[in-house]
Amino acid sequence: MSAKVTLKTLSEELGVSVATVSKALSNSPEISPETKQRICGKAHEYGFRPRPTAARTTNICALIQTPSPEVSCFSPYTVAVMEGMMAYLREAGLGFSLYSDETAGLNGGTLLRQLGSRNIHGAVILNADEHSRYYEEFDRVPFHYCSLHTDPRNTGTRLLSIDHTQAAYEAVRYLLQLGHRRIATLVTPAHSQTGRARLQGYRRALEEAGLAEDPELIVTSRRGRDGLELGNHETHRLMKRRPDVTALFVMGERVALGARHALDDCGLGVPRDVSLMTFDDPPEAAYLSPPLTVMRMPNRRLGYAAARWVHEMVTGTAPDEYPREPWMRGELVVRDSTGPAPARPGTG
Known part of the structure; x- marks a missing residue:
């Protein structure tokens, strides 16, 4: 190619959009590994390097699934997890986002595009269940994530939980x-x-x-x-x-x-x-x-650990499975709402 190589000329030769070329060269999770490899290979062949832009802060989101629009994504559990996530992300100088939708919306096949448009590099998933199909979309790319407490795929990987x-x-x-x-x-x-x-x-x-x-x-x-x-x-x-x-x-x-x-x-x-x-x-x-x-x-600590694990995935330093740690268990806290069984007829 004798003419000046640009995003536009690359897109025309490869038969893809300018936006796809730009996203592939910036390692966007929206672009499949095969397409990314093809575009980056062609750019390397021509010695093309995109104009440098200001470095973007790594952004990790809390992805909260709700069963219906009437159910809020905020609960004592999700708030505690997000507090833990934000504590780690502040320490690491990273960005935090919140993305929530009902199950049908998350399963609609456009979730990666939505996350990519928000410059989200990884996610901690809360409230997933057996109806969660968006994991398949994440695994095809692949996209960096972990799930708290529930693994709809039953693989045991990308899962952070307690017993x-x-x-x-x-x-x-x-x-x-x-x-x-x-x-x-x-x-x-x-x-x-x-x-x-x-x-x-x-x-x-x-x-x-x-x-x-x-x-x-x-x-x-x-x-x-x-x-x-x-x-x-x-x-x-x-x-x-x-x-x-x-x-x-x-x-x-x-x-x-x-x-x-x-x-x-x-x-x-x-x-x-x-x-x-x-x-x-x-x-x-x-x-x-x-x-x-x-x-x-230990929901706050789980949020902290989950954000750290996803960050390690983004940087390529994460273990395949999160190691079990002593704090990853329930703790009985006895207060005044429990007491000895009353002596009532039929309770013996």
């Missing part, structure tokens, strides 16, 4: 040690690996105590329901059908708040009549009446 089965087991074992034998659970999110793992821990604790599983005491959430509504509605139904329940183990702070309100409506005191325990430990949990006993999750 939810063990955490739930320890929570229910504590209630059993208090003398409870009619322990109900509200499983959220029931459709995710996290919910299923926690239910497994609940069952394991009962089995170890020699108690038969009672299907009436296991309440699973319908996908997309708000935690407050779920906790209130299902606890009303549960106590009407099974007034012998003496302990309720739920899996989210908003569910616990809804359950607490329902128990009040039923004239039941906490923990006088029913002990109440939940996962996670948002700041307000210690100031409710009574303060909530919780299985505390």
Whole structure:
């Protein structure tokens, strides 16, 4: 090629757009490895180097999936994770972004384009479930990411989590040690690996105590329901059908708040009549009446570790799997919402 080589002449020769050439030469995740190699090879052949631009700050986003537009992406869990992410990114001098959409929108096939237009280099995925199909889009490019708690592909890679089965087991074992034998659970999110793992821990604790599983005491959430509504509605139904329940183990702070309100409506005191325990430990949990006993999750530290891991992926220094560390476990925090099982007819 005797004429001056430009982005335009390269695009015409290769049969792609100028934007595609520009993105390939800047190593954009939107461009497939094959196309990128073809464009970069041709540019190298002609000795073409794009005009240098100001260096862009590496930008890592919290990618939050919601089941429907009515469900907010903000929860004590997601906020704690984002706080941890931002702590690491500030230390490393990197940028932070938030991208959230309902499942159908994320699965629409344009997610990489949306992230690329925002100059996002990697993502920490929150609230993924078995309906998450956008992983396939990420893996084709590839795009740098890790997922917290849930791996829809069931590969065990790109996953950062704790042992939810063990955490739930320890929570229910504590209630059993208090003398409870009619322990109900509200499983959220029931459709995710996290919910299923926690239910497994609940069952394991009962089995170890020699108690038969009672299907009436296991309440699973319908996908997309708000935690407050779920906790209130299902606890009303549960106590009407099974007034012998003496302990309720739920899996989210908003569910616990809804359950607490329902128990009040039923004239039941906490923990006088029913002990109440939940996962996670948002700041307000210690100031409710009574303060909530919780299985505390290290969500802020998980966010910090996840952001660091994705950054290492971007720089090519990341391990294939994140190593297990001592802090990656639940921690039982006993407060006033749990107590000894009451002596009521039918509870023995």
